[in-house]
Amino acid sequence: MEYSFSDEQQQFRGVVQRFMRDKSPMTEVRRLMATKDGFDRDLWMQSCHDLGLAGLHIPEAYGGAGFGFVEVGIVAEEMGRSLLCSPYLGSSILATSVILHAGSEEQKRDLLPDLIVGKTVACLAFAEASGHWNSDGVELTALQSGKDVLLNGKKKFVLDGCAADVIIVVARRPGTHGREGIGLYITEGMSTGLGRRSLDTIDETRKLAELSFDRVRAQVLNDSEGAVAAIGHALDDGAIALANEMVGGAQALLDSTVEYTKLRMQFGRVIGSFQAVKHKCAEILLDVELAKSAAYYAAEARAENHPDVSMLASLAKATAADAYMRTAIEAIQLHGGIGFTWDHDTHLWYKRAKSSEVLLDDPTYHRNRYMAFQEVLHELK
Amino acid sequence: MSLSDDTRIQQDVRAWLEENWDPDVSLIDWRNKLADSGWGVPHWPKQWFGREMPVSMMPIIDAEFERIGAVGVAKIGIRMLAAATLLDCANDNQKSRFLRPILTGEDTWCQLFSEPGSGSDLAGATTRADRDGDNWIINGQKVWTTSAHHAEWGLLLARTDWDVPKHQGLSFFVVDMRQDGIEVQPLKQMNGYASFNQVFFTDVPVASENLVSAVGDGWKVAMTTLAHERRTSDALRRWGKVSDRPGRIYDEERAEVATVMEPYKWYPQRAGRIDLIWPRMVETGRMNDPMVRQEVAKLLMLSCTAEWTAQRARAAQAHGRPQGPEGSLGKLASSHLARAAAKVHTLIGSADALLKGSDGATNGVIAEILLSVPATSIAGGTDEIQRNIISERVLEMPKEPRMDGGAFRDVPKNPVRKR
Numbered sequence: 070m071e072y073s074f075s076d077e078q079q080q081f082r083g084v085v086q087r088f089m090r091d092k093s094p095m096t097e098v099r100r101l102m103a104t105k106d107g108f109d110r111d112l113w114m115q116s117c118h119d120l121g122l123a124g125l126h127i128p129e130a131y132g133g134a135g136f137g138f139v140e141v142g143i144v145a146e147e148m149g150r151s152l153l154c155s156p157y158l159g160s161s162i163l164a165t166s167v168i169l170h171a172g173s174e175e176q177k178r179d180l181l182p183d184l185i186v187g188k189t190v191a192c193l194a195f196a197e198a199s200g201h202w203n204s205d206g207v208e209l210t211a212l213q214s215g216k217d218v219l220l221n222g223k224k225k226f227v228l229d230g231c232a233a234d235v236i237i238v239v240a241r242r243p244g245t246h247g248r249e250g251i252g253l254y255i256t257e258g259m260s261t262g263l264g265r266r267s268l269d270t271i272d273e274t275r276k277l278a279e280l281s282f283d284r285v286r287a288q289v290l291n292d293s294e295g296a297v298a299a300i301g302h303a304l305d306d307g308a309i310a311l312a313n314e315m316v317g318g319a320q321a322l323l324d325s326t327v328e329y330t331k332l333r334m335q336f337g338r339v340i341g342s343f344q345a346v347k348h349k350c351a352e353i354l355l356d357v358e359l360a361k362s363a364a365y366y367a368a369e370a371r372a373e374n375h376p377d378v379s380m381l382a383s384l385a386k387a388t389a390a391d392a393y394m395r396t397a398i399e400a401i402q403l404h405g406g407i408g409f410t411w412d413h414d415t416h417l418w419y420k421r422a423k424s425s426e427v428l429l430d431d432p433t434y435h436r437n438r439y440m441a442f443q444e445v446l447h448e449l450k
Numbered sequence: 451m452s453l454s455d456d457t458r459i460q461q462d463v464r465a466w467l468e469e470n471w472d473p474d475v476s477l478i479d480w481r482n483k484l485a486d487s488g489w490g491v492p493h494w495p496k497q498w499f500g501r502e503m504p505v506s507m508m509p510i511i512d513a514e515f516e517r518i519g520a521v522g523v524a525k526i527g528i529r530m531l532a533a534a535t536l537l538d539c540a541n542d543n544q545k546s547r548f549l550r551p552i553l554t555g556e557d558t559w560c561q562l563f564s565e566p567g568s569g570s571d572l573a574g575a576t577t578r579a580d581r582d583g584d585n586w587i588i589n590g591q592k593v594w595t596t597s598a599h600h601a602e603w604g605l606l607l608a609r610t611d612w613d614v615p616k617h618q619g620l621s622f623f624v625v626d627m628r629q630d631g632i633e634v635q636p637l638k639q640m641n642g643y644a645s646f647n648q649v650f651f652t653d654v655p656v657a658s659e660n661l662v663s664a665v666g667d668g669w670k671v672a673m674t675t676l677a678h679e680r681r682t683s684d685a686l687r688r689w690g691k692v693s694d695r696p697g698r699i700y701d702e703e704r705a706e707v708a709t710v711m712e713p714y715k716w717y718p719q720r721a722g723r724i725d726l727i728w729p730r731m732v733e734t735g736r737m738n739d740p741m742v743r744q745e746v747a748k749l750l751m752l753s754c755t756a757e758w759t760a761q762r763a764r765a766a767q768a769h770g771r772p773q774g775p776e777g778s779l780g781k782l783a784s785s786h787l788a789r790a791a792a793k794v795h796t797l798i799g800s801a802d803a804l805l806k807g808s809d810g811a812t813n814g815v816i817a818e819i820l821l822s823v824p825a826t827s828i829a830g831g832t833d834e835i836q837r838n839i840i841s842e843r844v845l846e847m848p849k850e851p852r853m854d855g856g857a858f859r860d861v862p863k864n865p866v867r868k869r
Contacts, residue, residue, distance in 0.1 A: 070761070327847065350845055356781055440743045
């Protein structure tokens, strides 16, 4: 482990930061969060072209940039800081990750190039009404029909589900239970029998959909045992990217809060001179820095194919989620009344913190998962 | 320093050790030889027992000592803070009197800074030093003084001027601890140990030649000591390491380490003993309690992230980058970690947390954790002071308005207890 970014990575961060500052000011975030898709197709294509965002960690053989996951973490962190509205997490991480891990060579060559340039957007339809990202709980069925399948059932909490051109669905063969019979299938956004409803999300900067499948024709991406493993990889990738996104958001809140306390006058002095306020800010800084260490460590572990990457992904997701949420609560508190108004921007990060806490399962779930991995480690010793 | 410098230094120290190392001489004779050769403290100036080598060379030199089994200079305890302070701030006369017996281990030292009335506010010291001809006369009380009962010398912060602002009225002295008028009493702590002392001064004369730096420079000198204390706090873990080889010189070194380390034997417990969490969970069979699992996971995650944050600070330093906020956070993180550990040890042990000693879990170690953890957020700078430092220096937030400006005489103080 390096525990630090290389000079090239620092420069890359600078470039990403400038792009976000120019292209995604808060006026733009507020405009996009009021739209149906929740992001701007042209801006997304531009960021894929200028920064290579969507293909950052995709091997060069498929047209990607071939970078590691540390760079993904940097991008995610800067997106979290600027609240960029984009299909990055849903399409470039979750959906792309299953394609990379589960798709055939032909499918990769077919799907990845358009995703990389931003011409298409994909989503991973996984969780259902139970609200867990866990293969065991999947009820949607895939019925064999010639060389294709027919999908029947419902998906919920699907990131960018309404905007996606390519829909990857986790489904099971009828009559199977647990992890047995789980497969990955591909269909299109315009497929017959597919109903898409945009869900009313508390975090309006991140759109979720409910998808209903009534005999929707789909192709097999992978219906072998590799499907469950690929889903596992995708969830780890998602958790690590999201953890890095969260620490970026938490840092933005800390910065804006500290800045505000240095300006706001009460009782004849700036409120940032009161120890009650300063001590809170010091604790937030500690929280954010500890969470950064977790998020960076997990990204580096993923880049190096560390054997404990799943455990570290859960550690990072749980730590960053708790830190982000605590930071968001204190950020509103320290802003006082103005922090509770719609016109002030703090609530937008608060809502992103809340959606990040629960998306891809909450900290309690991830702590439990972490303990299961710890048990295995201790038994091996 | 290039690779060839590394190799040359390694060859030099190896050759010198092979020619001179003798496990059958006395510890003091050997260390005198080390002091004369410059290999005992090679990073010190040539004039003062060193070779002016960069600190980065030390691991190479230490490894050669380890390879041959050679004992080093006395480098544990408060004596190293004294040495560092004297090297930075003392005059040549003082350096030539005090440094050699520190290195040989003949003299032990103690630090007389904290007082009952000034803890976090160290500059509010009221122990007085009044001039009387060629002497200064010391009166007052110090507290939390490690090793005072066997120290030859003390580093004393005392007030020499009451009519200037408090930081300007302090001076720094070296005090002979073996003289009349100094009374050392053990101070028993809530965990039952008495690792520290209270030291009472009644009309104790200190010769002017023992004033370190100028009159009124005491705060600056004390800051030097504290900066070294922060740097060496990491070393505490390594201090306890002693060779188990047979032989006179090793016996003498083991006895020295045992004496100096005596006050620190509960220190691992005050940090929370994260290493005992898993064995305790297995031992008590509470592994499958969902509540326990959540709390243990939180604790282990905090332990990892605190360690990685320290690593990030070290990596930034190694890359020559300005240290980020991660460097100032370690102390506060260890307080949180210690408290969380005590909570989890209680959760795992349930009713066993009522008992200590041989009735307690893990032969009393768990009870010792519960009773020692409160020290972590106080000793070496309270959490409140750490939060002030972090918010003011890292986040650049303004200071609280102060009530202690002007002549120290007029600043409100704690009442002095009469004995």
